[in-house]
Structure formats: structure tokens, C-alpha cells
Amino acid sequence: MAGLRIEFCGEWFEADPEGAFEIGRDGDLEVDDNPYLHRRFLVVTHEHGMWWLSNVGTLLSATVCDESGGVQSWLSPGTRLPIVFPRTTVVFTAGPTTYELQAELDDAPYADVHTDELRGLGDRDAAEATIGLVPFTTSQRQLIVALAEPLLRRGGTGLSELPSSVDAARRLGWTTTRFNRKLDNVCDKLDRIGVKGLRGGPASHAKNRRARLVEYAVASRLVTSDDLPLLDLDPADALADGSGEDR
Template identity: 55%
Template sequence: MSDPIRGEVGSMDITVEFAGEYFTPKPDEPFYVGRQGDLELDDDNLFLHRHFLEISRIDGLWWLSNIGARLTATVTDSTGGVNAWLAPGARLPLVFEMTTVVFTAGPTTYEFTIHSQGPALRIDSTGGADGGQSTIGHVPLTSRQKLLILALAEPALRREGAGISEIPSSSEAAARLGWTSTRFNRKLDNVCEKFDRIGVQGMRGGQGRNAVNRKARLVEYAVSSRLVTKDDLALLDAPQGDAEDDDEV
């Protein structure tokens, strides 16, 4: 069986796209993303680090580094077939033709893309009918589990391209679905437990991880891995049955 990742080593020029604007990092100096820096995302959001991410070229290869202290980012290739969690202090090489970066600071989710000319690696999506996305994208969801994720991810999915969106509160998402808050929170626990069991990081509660962080991570993962797409939003307005507990883990 051939390796689905094909190497093409060579020099790369990259551009960063955010909300319709393009930025070109310089090879000889770091490019900072955050509340301030070369890409200033939102200078009013105090949950966002002043300098959160750094893009730099080292020994001929571009790297994305998390230089923040608290926030994490979800990093995927253009197909959603590669999905990584970039924790504080971690870094990843930028080897794909298009890399999507999604993260949340407070109630706000940000997304930007990094385009590479002459990428070092490409994903071969010809190996199967699902376009090579089964490793990340194939998570069995019941209809109500998918509806819950869609209610949380709706602002991000309706956003056109990279940019900024807000994550709904639990009460807002519950109202969107016509559920009680108790029902919504129970089903959110079930969904997060399911993803935690397959190894998706950030789904468990605990010290420093509140409900907002868990919902943010769920949205980041579901959107970046193409588990839910804009085409699925029609399900939110479709008539719902009366089944109450069809999506327990």
C-alpha cells in the first residue's frame, strides 16, 4: 500500500489569509499572531494573548509555534485528513498547500489559513472513496449528537471563509434546538465523552477547563475535521422527532 503522504522537498513561500486580507511573513524574522503583532486579530479581546502564535522559518522550513501560556489551537490540512492540537510550547512544520488554524479565546473563535507555494507534503486523497478523511472524520454520531454540534458550530459554519465567530452559550444552543438546558448539558457530556474516548484532547473537564473551553474545543474539532459542514445546517430547521435519549453514549 502506498503512503498517502508524498514528499516534495523544496523551498516554500507562504502567505497568511485572515478575513479577506493577506499577509506575507518574511523569512528572516518571526511573524506574530495575536491581540497585537503582524496579524492583529482582535485588540479588544483580553482573553487573547498579545502574541499567541509565531510563524518563522528555520533551516529552510516554515514552523507554526504556540508561544502563549494558556490557549491552544487546532491545526488541519485543507482536506481535514490531518488534525493536530497545538498546545502551549508546541510547534508544527507548515508542510501542506493550505493549513487551517482555528482557536478560541473567551467566547470568540478565530480562523486563519496559511497558503504555501511548493508545499513539502501533499495528502493523496485518491486512496479511497471518502477522500482520505476517514481517520479523522469517521466518528459515529446519532442524529441528536450531530444537531448539538451543529447548534454550537452554526456561527462558525455560516462564516464565509477565515475570520471571527462567536460560540453560542449553552442556553442559546439549547433554545436553538428547542431543548431544555438540562437536556442539552447532559447530551453535551455524552458527546464530549465519546470524543474523549477516541483520543480528542480537551474534551474533559478539570482544573482550568470550564464549559466554554470544552465547547470551543468541540467546535474547533468538528469544523476543522469536516465532521459537520455548512451543508448540514439545514438539519437545524428540519422537523425533529420526540425521541429523548437516542444519543446516549
């Protein structure tokens, strides 16, 4: 039987195939004493020869992907998916805090999918590159990095605070109006290729959209710690590729 281990903040847990491994405010893995987090949020079980990750919460969702970010799923309340890769990353947000944990599976039935097309590119080339089918300008990538900065600087699994739009705009030296306009553009682009949770009706709160963008960007390796220098890029360089246009 393939063993499954889960790591959070440097601490490892062994999942028991004969029982349920619970993740949340209470449980086998007590993530955080966060009132926005369900007491029982995620549950790992072993059924029919496979490990499964279930969302037993009622409000929160999680982003789940393979190590490289090439395969990704959005685990909404009441749904479950099999754990099939050697390393699986799980990212979710509760209130102002974003969490990341990792699962390692022995003798995994599938290999990680590698997406190396952006590795080794400079900032200018990366700005023109296509991620999936979506081209991002330098300023749009700056926005994503500004929101994901706490996670990217953490250097491992754990928890971090999600920046507000005001704080992220200030970090970039932008007005909040400009930031929100570019955030709309980024979310629209990702929504068009099927990334869930970035658009919706009046119930779609701005904080939820920012959280979902960060979860997707970090889990899918849309941005990595190698992109942090974009935050200190000279505004003139960011405009050189036409990213001053809101598109």
C-alpha cells in the first residue's frame, strides 16, 4: 500500500489508511486557530486502493495541483479528488490568511507534469511569454507578484497574510484605481481559459477574488520567488513592453 505523508510548516504527518486524516482548525493537522477556518475542512481517506482528498467544509475551497503546477483542480465544498502524484500542493485561504501544505505519496501512479517554458527567461522575455494560452504584460505580472509576495518570500509550506489592494498598490507605487483596473484585466484573462473563482456576481467579494488569484498563481507556478525582482522594476522598463496599456 502506498504511504502518504502531509507536511505543514516543516512538520510531517503520516496518514492512516484505516481511518480519516482531518485537516482544519481542529483535527489530526491543526492548521491554525483561525475563526474563518472550518474545524474540519479537508479529509484524507484511503478507499478502493487510492488516497482521496475531500472538502467537507461549507464555505472554503482549495487549489490542488501537482508539484510543477501543470495539473490543477479547484476543490469546492462537498467535492473530492484522488491524490495520484508524487507530490501534491494544496493552497487555501481563510479570512486574511493563505495556507499551503504538501502531500507526498509513495509509488504514485502518475508522474508530475513539467512546464519549464518560462524557466531561464529574463523579466522582459517572461513578460512576452504565454502561460497556458494567456499572455501577461510586465505590469500584470507585477500585480500578481505583489499579491503573492508573502507566500513567495516564505520559502516553504505554512501561512501568510494576504495583502489588501491598497497595500499591494502602494508596494508597486500605483494608485488603487490603476491596481483594481489591472486586477480586472488579469482575472478576465484567466477566467477565459477556465480558471474558476475569479469572476462572479455581487456575492463574489473582492478579497475572495484576490485570494483565489494568489492560490492559483502560486500553486500553478504562474509566479515563483524568481519573479520577486519585478516588484523593484523601474516603471519605465515596465512600460517598455506596452504594459502601461490596460489590456
